[in-house]
Amino acid sequence: MRALIIGGGIGGPATAMALLKAGIEPVVHEAYDAPADFTGSFLNTASNGLDALRAVDVDIAARADGFPIPHMELWSGTGKKLGEVENGVRPADGTVSVCVKRGLLQKVLREEAMSRGIAFHYGKRLESYHADPRGGVVATFADGTTATGDLLIGADGIHSRTRHILNPDAPAPTYTGLVGVGGYSRHPGLKPTTGTQHLIFGRKAFFGYLVRESGEIYWFANLDRPVEPTRAELAATDWKRHLAELFAGDQPFIREIIAGSTGPIGSYVVHDIPTSPVWHRGPAVLIGDAAHATSPSAGQGASMAFEDAIVLAKCLRDRPDVPAAFAAYERERRERVEKVVAYSRSLSDSKKAPGPVGRFFRDLMMPIFLKRSASAEAHAWMYRHRITWDSPVAA
Numbered sequence: 599m600r601a602l603i604i605g606g607g608i609g610g611p612a613t614a615m616a617l618l619k620a621g622i623e624p625v626v627h628e629a630y631d632a633p634a635d636f637t638g639s640f641l642n643t644a645s646n647g648l649d650a651l652r653a654v655d656v657d658i659a660a661r662a663d664g665f666p667i668p669h670m671e672l673w674s675g676t677g678k679k680l681g682e683v684e685n686g687v688r689p690a691d692g693t694v695s696v697c698v699k700r701g702l703l704q705k706v707l708r709e710e711a712m713s714r715g716i717a718f719h720y721g722k723r724l725e726s727y728h729a730d731p732r733g734g735v736v737a738t739f740a741d742g743t744t745a746t747g748d749l750l751i752g753a754d755g756i757h758s759r760t761r762h763i764l765n766p767d768a769p770a771p772t773y774t775g776l777v778g779v780g781g782y783s784r785h786p787g788l789k790p791t792t793g794t795q796h797l798i799f800g801r802k803a804f805f806g807y808l809v810r811e812s813g814e815i816y817w818f819a820n821l822d823r824p825v826e827p828t829r830a831e832l833a834a835t836d837w838k839r840h841l842a843e844l845f846a847g848d849q850p851f852i853r854e855i856i857a858g859s860t861g862p863i864g865s866y867v868v869h870d871i872p873t874s875p876v877w878h879r880g881p882a883v884l885i886g887d888a889a890h891a892t893s894p895s896a897g898q899g900a901s902m903a904f905e906d907a908i909v910l911a912k913c914l915r916d917r918p919d920v921p922a923a924f925a926a927y928e929r930e931r932r933e934r935v936e937k938v939v940a941y942s943r944s945l946s947d948s949k950k951a952p953g954p955v956g957r958f959f960r961d962l963m964m965p966i967f968l969k970r971s972a973s974a975e976a977h978a979w980m981y982r983h984r985i986t987w988d989s990p991v992a993a
């Protein structure tokens with residue numbers, strides 16, 4: 599059996615390695631003309647996602663220079679500590695969530711997949727696909743070439759071309775009301791935040807940062823924007839100046855971190871897909887953000903893609919045919935990922951800056967709320983989810 603995988607970012611290589619382990623030949627087709635090893639800034643890979651990748655013998659924490667962040671501390675913009683939360687739940691083996699640079703994560707996954715003999719083809723932007731009357735699927739790319747296989751897997755992200763072809767009526771990505779901004783910096787006055795990420799509810803925007811032992815700072819900001827800005831508007835913004843104005847009433851070191859940025863400051867509109875009604879049709883199926891994009895607030899986007907990859911490969915291994923495998927995959931995954939998407943959306947809403955009265959009550963009540971409902975066990979359902987490779991998929 600041959601699988602055509604559309605998308606060579608994060609979910610694509612992980613899926614390819616899982617399929618190979620299941621005895622299926624994967625071929626990855628990526629729209630970019632060359633590997634995008636410097637795409638994006640950084641992301642959280644939760645303990646459940648790290649565990650899923652171990653099913654295909656990949657240790658991201660070690661290979662992708664992961665910075666362990668098992669704890670998060672929450673602060674007001676004035677410097678009042680609001681509480682602490684666990685960033686994941688440690689399983690028996692001690693796995694903790696890590697922060698990794700997105701480009702390095704993609705590079706490690708691609709190189710590991712290629713070392714196992716998996717083929718990657720670049721400059722292959724999907725134009726269309728159709729079921730072959732003789733069985734299988736034929737994919738046509740924008741450069742006029744085609745590829746044939748027994749099934750096609752859309753791992754092409756939130757703006758998935760595969761999803762649009764599979765279901766033209768699929769809901770479009772939904773704007774969450776937030777704009778994400780971030781980069782890397784240095785600040786001689788800040789010590790390493792070993793094992794901890796700091797999150798700050800500023801007067802007008804949300805800010806997060808961590809400091810590595812090398813002194814490099816990873817930082818991001820979430821800005822409340824009721825009207826979705828265009829890419830041109832984001833590109834034209836002087837982010838150092840604009841962020842300095844937004845955080846003018848908050849702790850001075852925030853503005854100093856931003857001013858000390860050592861490279862370009864990236865910006866993007868935060869989208870999610872609350873519910874995609876169709877995950878598979880005929881010879882094609884969706885995984886990761888193509889099926890159920892989650893906002894980055896819960897730090898679960900990559901982990902959901904890794905879990906999808908392992909479960910889909912197991913279903914193709916254990917079910918008698920492709921339609922039965924796709925149905926089993928959706929049955930195993932839909933409820934969980936929709937719960938994660940909804941949870942992440944609620945976190946995004948909490949980052950939106952309230953007025954003075956709202957800030958007063960938030961800062962007053964959040965410590966109480968965190969003590970009661972943000973314990974490590976409160977989110978065990980998300981972080982302690984385990985996928986056992988050797989266990990068969992139920993009929």
